[in-house]
Amino acid sequence: MSKILITGSAGFIGFHLVSRFLEEGGYEIVGLDVINDYYDVNLKYARLAQHGIAKEVILSHHLIQSETYPNYRFIQADLSEHDFIVAFMLQEKFDYVVNLAAQAGVRYSIDNPRAYTKSNIDGFLSILEGCRHSKVKHLVYASTSSVYGLNEEMPLSEKQPTQHPMSLYAATKKANEMMAHTYSHLFGLPTTGLRFFTVYGPWGRPDMALFLFTEAILQGKPIKVFNYGKMIRDFTYVGDIVESVKRLTIKPAQPDAAWNARQPAADASPAPYRIFNIGNSAPVQLDAYIAAVETALGKPAIRQLLDMQPGDVPATHADTQSLESWVNFKPQTSVEEGVRRFVEWYREFYEKVGVKG
Structure with missing residues (x-):
């Protein structure tokens, strides 16, 4: 039975990836999260509860056994x-x-830069050193489409x-x-970086557009529409993301025999x-x-049209031919279907906890 560490397991994508491995079975999973x-x-504790980890039993630096899954344990650590x-x-x-732990958010990085160097640089170095010394078979880590800048x-x-990032968040990714390549080169550590494109879906982060739009529309409040609604995004459903990550995790990176140092x-x-790249390509x-x-909620939005925000890019569109060739999978959940599933989750979750919406 393969043993897998998934960092950021109380986060959006990490939660779904843990679920994916546990549903399939045949893996011993350890989740790690700082829970900042x-x-x-x-919301993070609610995700953990879905995996049988109760808030009351969590103790920093201690492995906690899931009450639901015998092959799942969780540890809170930075x-x-x-x-x-x-x-x-x-x-x-x-x-x-699988390192999914990171300080997320493009806009937050403008005012809180040190949070990004601590988590995304110092934290990633800890993972690299841990992988190097414990002879891990494969390190998979989250990057971002924001690196295209x-x-x-x-x-x-x-x-x-990707030499022209537009935010510190993108720069840290x-x-x-680059750090991963150094460890692959020096120590033969197989590493695979994943450039996620605008991930959305159930259990998503409250600071993400879909969450903010849904909450505001249900409350009859205006939504902030940057770049006057003309921004183009390769919205990628979280289920497609985790299926891609799962397949990539168990297929370690290999040296490219055809790589040419004169045309690298x-x-x-x-x-x-x-x-x-992991994107929907649509x-x-x-x-x-x-x-x-609006369709999923059955209610129109009140739009507040605004200029582009600092650090944002006007468009993203993922070329996923390499992904499809490597793991024989192509993300393809439509925006309409993905948004419908999110709204369904949102209404059910917030009804249970007695919150508006």
């Missing part, structure tokens, strides 16, 4: 606690590691340059890709290193996304 207050911690994380990984001897050549391909490909290497305008929310 970047957004409502009650990745920036370098010595503890490395020692923990040496003790547990994981086969695979000023690049406007669509669709966005892993082979394109670009740094993760950006997405591969003579080291066991790969980069993949971008839609923000206005159309809002229309899908």
Whole structure:
């Protein structure tokens, strides 16, 4: 039975990935999360409860056994606690590691830069060192489509340059890709970076557009529509994300024998290193996304049209040919279907906890 560490397991994507592995069975899973207050911690505790981890039994630095799943344990810890994380990984001897823990958010990084270097740089170094010393078979880690920055050549391909990020968040994720390559090159550690494109779906973060739109529309309040609704996004349903990540995790990166040092490909290497886009490859305008929310709710939105925000890009569109070739899977859940599933979850969840909506 393969043993997998999933960091950020109380977060949006991490929660769904843990669920995916537990549903399939045949894996020993350990979840790790710091449970910070970047957004409502009650949502994080509710996610953990779905996996049989009660808030009342969580104790920092202690592994907690799930009450529901015999092959799942959880530990609360901060990745920036370098010595503890490395020692923990040496003790547990994981086969695979999926690092989804990070300080998220493009706009938050403008006013809170140190939160990003602590979590996304220092924390990632702890993971790399832990993987190196415990001989992990494969490290998979979250990057972001934001690394493409000023690049406007669509669709966005892993082979394109990413030297012009527009936010510190994107810069830290670009740094993760470079750090991972160093460890792949020096120590033969197989690493795979995942550039996620605008992930959405049930159990999503309250600071994300879909959550904010749904909450405001139900309350009859205006929604903030940046770039006057003309932004284009490759919205990717979380179920498609986790299916991709699951398949990639158990297929370690391999050296590219065809890699040419005189014409170096950006997405591969003579080291066991790969980069993949994970997107729906069917971008839609923000206005159309809002229309899908209105349809799912059966209620019109009051739009407050605004300029583009600092750090935002006008469009994203993922080229996923490499992903499809490597794991034989293509994300394809439509925006209409994905938004419907989110609204269904939102209404059910907030009815249960007695919150408006």
